[in-house]
Amino acid sequence: MNQIRNIKGTHDILPENSHKWQELESIVKNVCSRFGYQEIRTPIFEETGLFSRSVGEETDIVSKEMYTWEDRDGTSLTLRPELTASVVRSFIQHNLGGQSPIQRLFYMGPLFRRERPQKGRQRQFHQFGVEAFGSANPEQDAEIIAIAWHILSQCGLIENTVLNLNSIGSGECRNAYRNALKDYISPHLDQLSETSQKRFINNPLRILDTKSERELDLLKDAPKISNYYTEDDDTHLESLKNFLEAMNIPFTINHRLVRGLDYYTKTVFEFNSSQLGAQDAMLGGGRYDGLVEVLGGRPTPGIGFAAGMERFLIAMDDQDRGNNDPIVDIYFVCLDEKGLPRTLQLSNELRNNGFKVIFDPLRRSMKSQLRDANRSGARFALILGETEMNDNAIGFKDLKQGTQKTIAQSEVTNFFDNLTN
RNA sequence: GUGGGUGUAGCUCAGUUGGUUAGAGCACCUGGUUGUGGCCCAGGAGGUCGUGGGUUCAAAUCCCAUCACUCACCCCA
Numbered sequence: 001m002n003q004i005r006n007i008k009g010t011h012d013i014l015p016e017n018s019h020k021w022q023e024l025e026s027i028v029k030n031v032c033s034r035f036g037y038q039e040i041r042t043p044i045f046e047e048t049g050l051f052s053r054s055v056g057e058e059t060d061i062v063s064k065e066m067y068t069w070e071d072r073d074g075t076s077l078t079l080r081p082e083l084t085a086s087v088v089r090s091f092i093q094h095n096l097g098g099q100s101p102i103q104r105l106f107y108m109g110p111l112f113r114r115e116r117p118q119k120g121r122q123r124q125f126h127q128f129g130v131e132a133f134g135s136a137n138p139e140q141d142a143e144i145i146a147i148a149w150h151i152l153s154q155c156g157l158i159e160n161t162v163l164n165l166n167s168i169g170s171g172e173c174r175n176a177y178r179n180a181l182k183d184y185i186s187p188h189l190d191q192l193s194e195t196s197q198k199r200f201i202n203n204p205l206r207i208l209d210t211k212s213e214r215e216l217d218l219l220k221d222a223p224k225i226s227n228y229y230t231e232d233d234d235t236h237l238e239s240l241k242n243f244l245e246a247m248n249i250p251f252t253i254n255h256r257l258v259r260g261l262d263y264y265t266k267t268v269f270e271f272n273s274s275q276l277g278a279q280d281a282m283l284g285g286g287r288y289d290g291l292v293e294v295l296g297g298r299p300t301p302g303i304g305f306a307a308g309m310e311r312f313l314i315a316m317d318d319q320d321r322g323n324n325d326p327i328v329d330i331y332f333v334c335l336d337e338k339g340l341p342r343t344l345q346l347s348n349e350l351r352n353n354g355f356k357v358i359f360d361p362l363r364r365s366m367k368s369q370l371r372d373a374n375r376s377g378a379r380f381a382l383i384l385g386e387t388e389m390n391d392n393a394i395g396f397k398d399l400k401q402g403t404q405k406t407i408a409q410s411e412v413t414n415f416f417d418n419l420t421n
Numbered sequence: 422g423u424g425g426g427u428g429u430a431g432c433u434c435a436g437u438u439g440g441u442u443a444g445a446g447c448a449c450c451u452g453g454u455u456g457u458g459g460c461c462c463a464g465g466a467g468g469u470c471g472u473g474g475g476u477u478c479a480a481a482u483c484c485c486a487u488c489a490c491u492c493a494c495c496c497c498a
Contacts, residue, residue, distance in 0.1 A: 005489085060496050064422085082498085111498080116422080118492060127498055195495075211494095260497060270498095281498060308498030335456065368450090370458035385456060399458065 009115070009123025011310075020313055023321070024155065025108060028128045031150045032106040035143065037130055040105045042086040048076040054085040054295055056262030058202040065113040079112035082261070084288070084304060085295070087131050092297035102134040108309070120279035120311045129285070131304035136289060138236045141267045142243035144303050148271060148283050149249050155312060156319050160274045161282065163250065166257040167237040167266050168205065169229055170289070174265075177228040178204050184222050191218060208256045225255055236266055259284060263291040267303065275315040282315065283307035330416070331373035331399075332359035335366055335385035342409070343384055346394075349413050374399060382412070 006012060013021055029039070052062050067079040080086055087105060090096075096103045108128035115121060130147055132140055145163070152158050168174060181204050185192070189200060192207070192215060199206045210216060229237070244251055251269075259268050268286035276282070285305025292300040330350060334343040347357045358376065360369045366383075373381045383395030383404075394412060397404040407415050 008489085065496080113497080115496070116494090117490090118494095121497070125498070129498090209496095278493060279497070284498065306498060311498060331458095333457090366456050367454080367458075372458085374458040381458080383457080387456085395457090397457080402458085404457080 007123070009117040011122060011124075017313075019325075020316070021309070024309060024312055024316070025128075027154045028106070028108060028151055031147060031154060032130060034150075035104065035130075035147050037104040037106045037132075037147070040087055040090060040107050041109065042080075042083070042090050042107070044110065045077050045079050046086055046089065048078040050085050050089055050295070051078055051081060054088065054263055054291055055082060056203075059260055059262060061113060061260070065115055067112050067114055081111060081113045083107055083109070083111065083127060083129055083306060084131060084261075084263070084291070087304075088288075088291055088295055088297070088302070091131075091133055091300075092292060092295055097133060097292075097298065097300050100134075102132065104130070104132050106130040118279065119277040120308065120314055122310060126309040127306045128309060129304055129306035131302060133292070133300050133302045136301035138239040138267075139243055140301075141236075141240045141287060141303055142247065144285065144305060145244065145249065145269060146247055148285075148305055148307070149247075151307070152271060152283070155316055156321070157273065157275075157282070157312070157315050160315065161271050162252055164254040164257050164270045164272060165240075165244075165251045166254050166268050167225070167229065167233055168258065168264060168268055168286075169225060169233045170265050173225075173228045173230050173233050174205070177223065177225050180223040180228065181205070181207075185218075188218055191215075203262070205258045206260065209258050209260075233266060240267060259286060263288040263294070265289045269305070271307075273311070273315050275318070276311055279311065281308070282311045326377045326379065327356065328358050328376040328378040329356045329380065330358075331369070331376055331378040331381045332357055333366060333369045333373065333381050333383045333395075334359055334363075335369075335383070336389065337363070338386075339384040339389055342389070346382070346384075346409065346412055350416060353413050353417060355416060380416075 032039075048066070048068050051066065055062050057063065061081050066081050069077060071077050087107060091103060091105075106129065108126065110124050110126050112124050114123055117123060130144060132144060149158075149163075152161055169177065182200065185200060185204070185207065189197060192200065193210075193212060196207045196210060196212075196215060207215070208219065208222075210219070241251070241253075257268055257270060259270070264286040266287045266289065268284075270284040271282050272280045273282045274280070283305055284307075285303070287301070287303040289301040290299075292298070292302060332343055332347050334340060343359055347359060350357045358378075360372060362368075364372070366385075370381060379398070379400055381395075381397040381399055383397060385395070388394050388406070388409075391406075392409050393406050394409050395404060396407050396415070
């Protein structure tokens, strides 16, 4: 019989790593709450149409990476490949915009894309992110980027990270620019790669994203998006730059930063890390002023970002943030079957007082239990054997100092309470 | 979907031009100590050598296929 293994591109998060996840999660929650953002949790699967309509039919995500199946009643369902769409759906469905003109939300959870796994890329992966609905002003963009900045800095990742910033303009600007770009490219179309030729039809801006030397060379003299900004686009970006400077958040303007989802407008940004290999985008986001409307809500501007938690953890891995929290405080050594009721009872008393207490459910020898106690990292051991039971006493051992004494069973919890004060 | 690299004990890895019963370190278990951990010493358990086929008197070793992992392309977090 074959061993059943985890599915390709998924990972078990084992105890030796789960504390790192918890730490990252708590940083995210902390920073978000300091900005007044509240958590939203949405289902892990949705109707397929939600993603094809918001992310874009022609994007890689929708066209070839989604886990999609037909439910028994015939509706097409999809494991969420990203979270903004779900959050927007929920925002509309529960009329959050009606409750207050600004909604500040954050989320974390698993996402699914059927790609070939590599470093920093999995089929089930985890993101955290934030979304702010209601403001079209650049100070909202600045706040979102500031949240990202704070989290990165709490994670100790600022030094190896750069913020790439761009505006892809709003509707009219992008139409004009798209046409100009197509006019520029079309005489050279046959020199482009197959994918770029496809993009020429579907999403010409994405061609700017190319890494091919030859195509980059070809694009050297291509029209620049910045020349097509409306006045509004222009002042929006300039204000944002000012705000970032005011907060001492360094950035690089990168007019080739386009991003692969269709719903973005104006501001787009990406934090890239030098610690990650090929998949170096730790966090990416942008403004999506048209998305709520596309999904059937009242026109509402929005902006947000999503960050890859696995990528954060890879980048954080080479820093030594000691996990000082002991797993166990007290190891309860019970030497006699008759002592088990007392063991369970006293252990619970200690737990009620906040101590982490374990005992040996294998009824092993004292030697084994103490060895296990040592390994567990417990600072103290309590020893209950026949002699102790006869005296209503218990052995107390300081495993670090190697000292031992006998105390009354009735005094155990008091004894430990005094010890920690 | 395409290409490269790697598969030997729970983990990290040795393994000679193909040659007897496949090894080490760490981890684990037992004992040295009738009820005392760590350090030390002695012993023990643990392997379809990824899988299937082929070549050969003989395969962990050579050949083919396949699977898994991994890195990269692509794309993205």
